Amino acid sequence: MIGFSLGFFVVISTHMSEIGQELFQASNHKDNLTSIAISQSLNKAASCGDTSGTKIAYLTSLLEVTVCNPVEGELPITVSVEVEPNFVAVGPYHVAVGMNNRAWFYALTENGVERLKDMEYLGTVASMCLNSDYAAALFEGKVQLHMIESEPQDSQEERETRLFPSTDEKYRILSHALTGDFLIYGTNTGLVKYFYLEDWQYVNEYRHPVSVKKIYPDASGTRLIIIDEKTEGFVYCPQNDNLYEIPNFSPTIKGILWENWPMDKGVFCAFDDDKVFTYVFHKDTIQDAWNVCTSLNTEEAWNELARACLHHMEVEFAVRVYRTIGNVGMVMSLEQIKGIEDHNLLAGHLAMFTNDFNLAQDLYLASSSPICALEVRRDLQHWDSALQLAKRLAPNQIPFISKEYAIQLEFTGDYVNALAHYEKGMTGDSMHQEHDETCVAGVARMSIRMGDIRRGVNQALKHPSRLLKKDCGAILESMKQFSEAAQLYEKGQYYDKAASVYIRCKNWAKVGELLPNVSSPKIHLQYAKAKEADGKYKEAALAYENARDWDNVIRIYLDHLNNPEKAVGIVKETQSLEGAKMVARFFLRLGDYGSAIQFLVLSKCNNEAFQLAQQHNQMEIYADVIGSENTSNEDYQSIALYFEGEKKHFQAGKFFLHCGQHARALKHFLKCSTTEENAAIEKAIETVGQAKDEMLTNQLIDYLMGESDGMPKDAKYLFRLYMALKQYREAARTAIIIAREEQSAGNYRNAHDVLFSMYMELKMQKIKIPAEMATNLMILHSYILVKIHVKRGDHMKGARMLIRVANTISKFPSHIVPILTSTVIECHRAGLKNSAFSFAAMLMRPEYRNKIDDKYRKKIEAMVRRPDTSEVEEETTPCPFCDFRLPECELLCPGCKNNLPYCVATGRHMVKDDWCICPHCEFPALHSEFKTLLESESICPMCSERVTAAQLKKVQDCSMYLKEEQDDQ
Known part of the structure; x- marks a missing residue:
């Protein structure tokens, strides 16, 4: 066999009798022949060459069709037609136009367009397909296949045309397609048939569940997209009759276009009136799937590939995929099992990873390590299945599984079966003491819940766990079995709980025994009320004190124990307002108005205290005890006005100062008698310092200088006034004068301290120290040294x-x-x-x-x-x-x-x-x-x-x- 680059190949005999003679020739490729291969076993020859899937034919006017090939870069060819066509078909070397039941065929040659022939069909043509040699027209549920250019010398007459289906086939063809080698059609009964042009016979048949509306083969016909009457899309592979559903296939799809570029084999586009959807079909290799996932780079695609790897037991590749998407858990799990040689054991692990636990169990049981099936059921808490497997595989595990099953049954409220499994769970082996203690605890709880209280309580009392005693006590308490509940709480050292339950059953003797260990104020309070009702006031006072109910403690000491000293001490310690009122009423009954006033103030009853002080001439006491906290200016003013009326100038001035009336305060301080003069001047200085009022300042300076009474006051007061007013320079000059007077009088330590304190104040205020002050301080300090x-x-x-x-x-x-x-x-x-x-x-x-x-x-x-x-x-x-x-x-x-x-x-x-x-x-x-x-x-x-x-x-x-x-x- 000899092939030529223009598409011809010739078969020449090598038999000795006819050596060199041409047996036949063929032209399978119109433009280019690149390779030939022969299979002697199949007695077939295969060739490859040009394709024609990128030509486009479209109407440019009512009587003109334009054919172009933008991919190959060919110049457009215009074809003048005789009628306005209803349909157009284009092939590698031909274009056909038609109307009703008639079609006109034109050849596309290097020299231009050549009309070949026209042809009439037996019905109105719905659609037509062309390849390099044949045309196939669909009309009225039938397809007529015929050659475009008849070559009688090369072809037999029966291969020139054929009508599908045959008369004995009862179906209607709804769609058809023509590739270089096959006529493919789909029917209303769901049949998809492949007719091989070379052998002129059917080579494949597929039956779809519902009728096939449209079919779209790729260039070779080895992949076929089927759209059925449910508008669902599928990819059909005739080599192995596999069918793959197209995901997210829109019901509005109008058509499909396959990619003709060999490197993108498997890519196709589905389009409707608004959108184009691109799909990639890879069924051949995992590496192809990897490339697709790399292009898509979506989590869904990677997970699908990973699941496929697990399904096909491609562990190494699955590790690679899971590592790419960052699933550390799966990578670590797969790394642990990838060296397993037992096929069933490995498959069992992979089935477990895909959550197919029944399959995993079957595979584990068929493997060399059937115990894994038991471990899976235990991990899944499928206790019934685990127990069945344990009987066959590991009887020694039955107690431990029974315990776990019992815990779950207890949680769900199935106490009968929980008790039975707790009892089965006990091993009696000292090696498993902790396990047995858990089972005994479960038996105790379930016995109580089932009504066998004596058994449950006895086991709980013997058990070392405090928590069990608390749990059983709570169960008994909910069952109103207070005596047994309190007994368990006490044994478990839950004294608050025990005391609370003993109170509910009125067992005060037991409550009293437990009180030293009880921390709950509520329980102490209940006990105190019971003791008070019994007339046992000392015990009641102690219990109230433990409950930190100070008001009742004070009441008991005042009303029943006649111990006001203790009550007063508690009020002062706790600052109880209600307690202070009770103490005040107590002293009021005794006629001790001073103490009553003190405790009324402590209870923040300032108005009552003021009235009482006014009635009984105890205002000095009231003034002494009233504090600045929670005391209003009105309270201070009331006191000040009272002292003003009584001509007690120092007290009046002090409380006018408290309520911020600085002018009135200063007036009273300057009126003070000689005995109060020093303290009054100090308060006057404080008043002026707070007021920051120039008139009041001048008034006080005049008083200190003797302008008002002709008696100058000690210079130290002037110094303190300047300090209060933060007039540090004047204070410094005054301090020097004072120090000089003290020094002249021989009071050298006093002079030193005055200068030192002024020195430090000036330094703190970052004011320059006068040289005279620094020198005098140095000389006085030298004398002290x-x-x-x-x-x-x-x-x-x-x-x-x-x-x-x-x-x-x-x-x-x-x-x-x-x-x-x-x-x-x-x-x-x-x-x-x-x-x-x-x-x-x-x-x-x-x-x-x-x-x-x-x-x-x-x-x-x-x-x-x-x-x-x-x-x-x-x-x-x-x-x-x-x-x-x-x-x-x-x-x-x-x-x-x-x-x-x-x-x-x-x-x-x-x-x-x-x-x-x-x-x-x-x-x-x-x-x-x-x-x-x-x-x-x-x-x-x-x-x-x-x-x-x-x-x-x-x-x-x-x-x-x-x-x-x-x-x-």
Whole structure:
């Protein structure tokens, strides 16, 4: 056999007698022949070549048809026709048009369009199909198949035409199609028949349940879409007679188009008037299905592929699919079973995964591991089936399955069968003690529910579980078996429950026994009421107290036990309003109006308390006990008006202040008698501070300055007024004056504290410290340090501080001679002979000489007569600002002209590498010196707050503190 590229092939004999002779030739392909294959066993030859499924023919006018092939890029061909056609058909090389029962055929050649012939049929043509050689016309339930171009020399006459169906076939053809090899038609009886043109005979028949309305084959005819009278769509494969339903097939579909591109084999489109639906049909390989799912990428498609893999036991591929869709559980499950070689066991696992449990059981039973069937039924809680399987496969599992079955039956209320299975579940084996205890507990519960209360209670009492006793007690309580229920609750140590049930059966003796273990206030309350009814008031009071019913406790103590002290204590502790009212009524009956008022206020009965205080002249008591909480301005005003009428100015002013009437309050405070003057001035200052009223402020200042009565008041009040008004600069100036007066009077600690408190307030308000205040505080602090160091025996430090104080001796007018005397003595002891001589010479002045203490006079006179000018030189330390070395007690640096911060422990100037601060007042101190001082002292010399050595932290970088010092200068 020799094939030629233009579509011809020739068969030449190789027999010796006729070698080289042409036997026959054929032209199966009009344009192109690409390959030939011969099967000797079938005695067939197969060839492949051109297709013609992409031509389109359409009317461009009433008498003109245009044929085009947009896929192949061919130029359109116009065909002029003789009539306006009712139908048009196109084939690979022909086009046919027709009207009624007549059709005209035209050949499409390279040279143009050639009319071939016209033909009449036996009825009106409904539709027509063409292939390269044949035409098939459908009319009146019949199909006529005939050749388009008759070639008598090549074909037998009977193969030129044929009418379907034959006369002995009783059906009507409703639809037909013509492929290159087959005529296919569908009938009203549901028959689908394939007629093979090559052999001119039927080769396949399929019977559909209902009539076939339309058929649409693909190019080869190996896939056929059927639309039946129910408008349902199917894909039919004639090779194996398989039928596949098309999912989501619309009933409005008008037609089907198959994809002709070989790479997209199986793709087809269904269309109606509005939409086009694209489908892919893959029945051949899982890999094809994978590609389809990859394209669709929907969860539904992937799950369908996964189920198919499980159905066909493709475990590896199923793992791949489930991993793609992220189903971790299935991946892990399949990984565990993929190495199983037993076919039935593997199939059983896969059937279980697809929820086909009956099939899984059958497969497991046929496998090498039938026990898996029992495990499946247990996991599914199919207890009846599990018990049946256990009898055959694992009798030792029957007790455990019976227990699980009994639990389920108990839950559903089938107590009879639950009891039977609990009894079957007991093993009597110490190895399964916990299991047996569960079964005994079940028997106990079911026995009680079945009415065998004695058996159930006895088993529950013997059982170690507290929870069982509680459950059985609850069942008995619901059955109104209170005595047995209480007994079980008590045994299970559910004392609240037990006591509650004992109360229901009026067993007060048992309730009393259980009370120490009962925590429920409700039960204590019920017991208390019972005891009160019996007249046992002490027991009732105790029970009310345990129930935290304080009102009844107070009532019992007042009305029955005559113990008002206890009642008062409870009211004060619990702040019970009702209890306070009861106590108030009790004291009112006794005539103790002060106590009655106190408890009326405590019970928030302020009006009653006020009236009572007014009636019995007890307003001072009422005023003392009334608090700020829940007290209205009207209450305060009532009290203030009462005291105003009584001319009690201080009390009137205090309550006018409480109700916010600052002008009236100040007026009364300024009218107070001399005995109340100090307290009144303090309250007046508080009043003005709250009012923030300039007129009231000026009024108080005039009073303090003596403008109104010619008697100026102590300057400390003016200081406190400025502090209350937050006028810190004025307060600072006043503080300096006060400190100066205190210092002049010899009250150096008071002067120090006034200046220190003002210093801290200004620092908190970030106001610059006046230089005079800082200097005065430093001198007073130096004087205070003298006593500390002299007491410790450190005469050098004491002498240095005394020299600093003596150099400003005019600031200490009350103690000039004693201070100078102490300075001389301490300087002499410290070896500062020259300094001692200088101050001794000062004491010899006429105004001081006679005031020297007699026991020191001769020594001082001798010191002046025989002067010793030797002096221990003072050590130098670096300035913290500029590192210039200067005497350690010098506080003004000659190098940088800065005032230096001083140590609160020694009075020396600070150095950078030994810096710490007081944790309370934050004044600086030399770390080493402050620690040494705290060995004998326990407070800071500046703020007098308690300090321990552990609280002192050495400051590594003191620049922040130095900057603050500079800002204050």
